[in-house]
Amino acid sequence: MHDNRFAVVARVGDRIADLSTPRPIIDEDRLAANISRVQSYMDEHGLNFRPHIKTHKIPALAAAQVAAGARGINCQKVSEAEVFAEAGFEDILITFNILGPQKLERLAALNDRISGLKVVADSDITVDGLSAYFSGRKPLTVLVECDTGGARCGVQMPEQAVLLARRIAAAGGLTFGGILTYPKPQSAEAVEAFIQATLKQLTAEGIACSIVSNGGTPSLFDAHLVRSATEHRAGTYIYNDRQMIRMGHCTQDECAMHVVATVVSRPNADRAVIDAGSKALTSDLQGFADFGLVVGHPEARIASLSEEHGVIDLSACSGERPQIGEKLFIIPNHTCVVSNLFDTMVFHRNGVVTRVEDVVARGLVW
């Protein structure tokens, strides 16, 4: 797919400045530093680290994360797990309630194939669906997802977590693997309290809980405050983005992904239009009022996006205003959704292409 039907994405040795735009690119040195920095933190605190591959969807990057010391990987979909199993990964946690015959069938095939497949559940219906499918087969490891304040999935109370753990432990075809949460940032205390209460009751019932899995990039460097956690999951840290800067996780210089765009119109003094719209940057605001950070033009506001145009408001710019044909480097609000738009990712060192990787796990049937 590097040869994208009518055009080559990039060749090793090409200058980034010469590539056709819009194009997301990854800085190799920043990528390596992000992997190393987070793994060092986890090692220092004795936490197993399980990178979430949803950010990059590229097996070679997960291999680099594991080579640095990560223990297993995290996927969000059965299709992602299939791709990474094919690439040789054995310890894969899918953090999703799996429902429906197609997904269950593929999950069972995957479980037969790799040694360390794990999923989560937060309801009797999900657990019973898994059990009905896995009874009489190689057992599937299931963790109970707990809502410790993130307000997405998960049981609401430690008592419910224990009830569900007991149900999993008693169910045919299933093994209780532990508990998991995807908390809101800066909530270590509440997370720890929920986990402690759950562990206490599990212990009282004699149910062993081998994994306590915590997650998220924004508060990653506070992961050690959740003392009962045995592992931490995070995805965005590998590329970083504008949201992670705001959350205090990283600096602008630690953002490995840029979307390169070209100024294609300057209709008036205060407006520039670029060739990156919602089909390149996505509409993810992540709490911002505009759609990305233009490196070197901090006062420029990507005020609106249509599908293939981004409209930049230059009215606050005191310095040089970008001219037609000029290339801009944009730190997206959210890298993970940008990855999902492109079939290939271009990597560079100091502006020279080092490799082009297929974003193998995008665009697959869930």
Place this chain on the structure above:
Amino acid sequence: MHDNRFAVVARVGDRIADLSTPRPIIDEDRLAANISRVQSYMDEHGLNFRPHIKTHKIPALAAAQVAAGARGINCQKVSEAEVFAEAGFEDILITFNILGPQKLERLAALNDRISGLKVVADSDITVDGLSAYFSGRKPLTVLVECDTGGARCGVQMPEQAVLLARRIAAAGGLTFGGILTYPKPQSAEAVEAFIQATLKQLTAEGIACSIVSNGGTPSLFDAHLVRSATEHRAGTYIYNDRQMIRMGHCTQDECAMHVVATVVSRPNADRAVIDAGSKALTSDLQGFADFGLVVGHPEARIASLSEEHGVIDLSACSGERPQIGEKLFIIPNHTCVVSNLFDTMVFHRNGVVTRVEDVVARGLVW
């Protein structure tokens, strides 16, 4: 690509209700009715109609639009035009300022291949770039893009349009093809005034203007109010979406696209979580406060999206609340960006799959 590496997307005759989710689907009857309704309007008013393929990116759908009476098609990118030229389309208008050697080279190859390629320009820089590339080759037809209030690309004043038309007419390798606008909705009077002033000055200078191209779905049924227009461009009308309902272009029953999602969690009485997040619905708000319309549950609010989860607030729901495992049919805020996320599109009639089409023009190098 129908066989999506590890799983088949759908087979003809499958029931939509049995497909793995999340999955965008297109209702064949609504699709046909949308094509017919808009073409009839254009025919009635003697307007050439040029559908924008960015909404579907599927040659078979453009063929249906042309079979109904459309004159040529509209693309937004060189790569889209390449795909549709390969599929046999000859009259292609690319409504974008084309800059940079890679795109210009491919544009020239495309112009050699088809009879009716046209692009737009709104600056001397774009025109001079095109002229430098096309001098000595088969001439390229260039329209002047005018900003009649849409505040994206385009010259700001009729005088500038005339200056640029003159520059194109005088440039080597280029032919002046006319003027074009992508106006804001409900602005027919302002659009007509801009066009009239431009045409008057072009006539005075003896510059023929064969195409006057107006565009947009929201005010499509007011297209006849722009009396000087020779053609109208629109994309979204073929599928329609929640935004088009709000703009008064269509009803809910005229929306041909749904995203089918499964309820995977009901953590509490007021919250349902579905398996469609920003990687299925996109984060396009289009002025709404939530991320799509749940058919049959008008009081349900898709309050937030993470990548593979959608969190639905059920607190206002007076009727039945969806249960785990239940499938929901969602009208997305914006169909065009949903198309761009999926490699294949599933079509159905009365809930039974009729065909599966590759979204051929997505994911290509610009």
